[in-house]
Amino acid sequence: MAYIPTILIGLGGLGSYIVDQVYGWIPEERRNFVAIHAFDTNVNDIAKLKNLKKENVTQTSTNWTVGEYLRMADPSVKDWFPHEQTELSRKALTDGAGQIRAVSRLAYRAAMESGKLGNLHNSINHIFRETGETPTSSARVMIVSSLVGGTGAGIFMQTAMYMRDLLELEFHRKNVLIRGAFMLPDTLVLSNVIQGDEIDSIRANAYACVK
Numbered sequence: 001m002a003y004i005p006t007i008l009i010g011l012g013g014l015g016s017y018i019v020d021q022v023y024g025w026i027p028e029e030r031r032n033f034v035a036i037h038a039f040d041t042n043v044n045d046i047a048k049l050k051n052l053k054k055e056n057v058t059q060t061s062t063n064w065t066v067g068e069y070l071r072m073a074d075p076s077v078k079d080w081f082p083h084e085q086t087e088l089s090r091k092a093l094t095d096g097a098g099q100i101r102a103v104s105r106l107a108y109r110a111a112m113e114s115g116k117l118g119n120l121h122n123s124i125n126h127i128f129r130e131t132g133e134t135p136t137s138s139a140r141v142m143i144v145s146s147l148v149g150g151t152g153a154g155i156f157m158q159t160a161m162y163m164r165d166l167l168e169l170e171f172h173r174k175n176v177l178i179r180g181a182f183m184l185p186d187t188l189v190l191s192n193v194i195q196g197d198e199i200d201s202i203r204a205n206a207y208a209c210v211k
Contacts, residue, residue, distance in 0.1 A: 004137075004139065005033060005034075005127045005128055006033065006034045006139075006141075007034075007037070007123075007124060007139065007140070008022065008034060008036045008141075008142050009037050009038070009142070009143045009144065010037070010038040010039070010144045010145070012039075012040055012045075012150075012152030012153070014146040014152070015145035015146060016045065017049070018144050019037075019144050021051070022144075023051045024051040032127065035120075035123040035126065035127045036052065036056055036123070037056055037057070037058065037123060038052055038057045039058050039108070039155070040058075040060065040151055041107045042151070043059055046059055055123070056119070058120065060110070060111040060116070060151075063092075065089065066090070066091045066093065067088075069093065069106060070089070073106075073109070077106070080105075081105075082102055091103065093107045093110070099148075099149050101154035101208065101209075102154065104152070104154025104155050105154045105155055108155045108159075112162075121166070121170070124166075124167075124171065128171060137173070138173065138175035139167055139175070141167075141176065141178040141179070142181065143159055143160060143178070143179070144180070145180070146183040146188075147182050147206040147210070148185050148187075148188060149205065150205070153206070153209050156180060156182070160178050164176055164178060182209075185199070185203045188202065
């Protein structure tokens with residue numbers, strides 16, 4: 001039986017948790033055909049993952065503060081990052097995005113610049129060797145994230161674009177199917193996971209993502 005190589009990606013705390021659980025359900029004999037990876041800024045959430053190995057997780061944040069990274073980054077970053085918000089400059093990237101989408105995007109950019117995505121490349125290369133398919137065969141990507149926080153909501157579009165370019169340019173896959181599974185605010189509001197003042201904040205994030 002021919003298996004389509006599949007890349008399953010979790011973004012943020014909730015997306016990474018779901019991907020971690022799904023990977024635990026995949027039979028051992030099928031795991032060679034699935035590349036699995038999680039991206040998160042929050043080191044504490046990463047430590048809770050049970051099934052993903054170290055090489056299957058990328059902590060997009062670094063030990064810099066937002067202000068330290070902005071001083072090193074290309075000036076074009078200030079075209080989209082709210083650098084005029086001085087209270088953000090003291091924020092440590094390892095603390096997570098804290099429902100601020102731009103912080104997640106900033107941390108993701110820093111991770112790409114520092115070569116942190118090498119393990120993702122290795123995982124994809126492994127499943128293509130296992131399937132033994134021709135370079136023109138298909139590949140599918142599923143991105144799992146919530147749209148209510150900062151981490152996944154801040155990079156789900158960038159991740160999709162990056163994966164398409166990576167698979168087409170580096171792995172020469174032209175038939176690439178990319179889909180997303182996204183949790184909206186009511187998933188957490190109606191289950192009382194999110195309450196009070198945070199409700200308006202997560203709804204604003206989700207609205208910005210959908211728009």
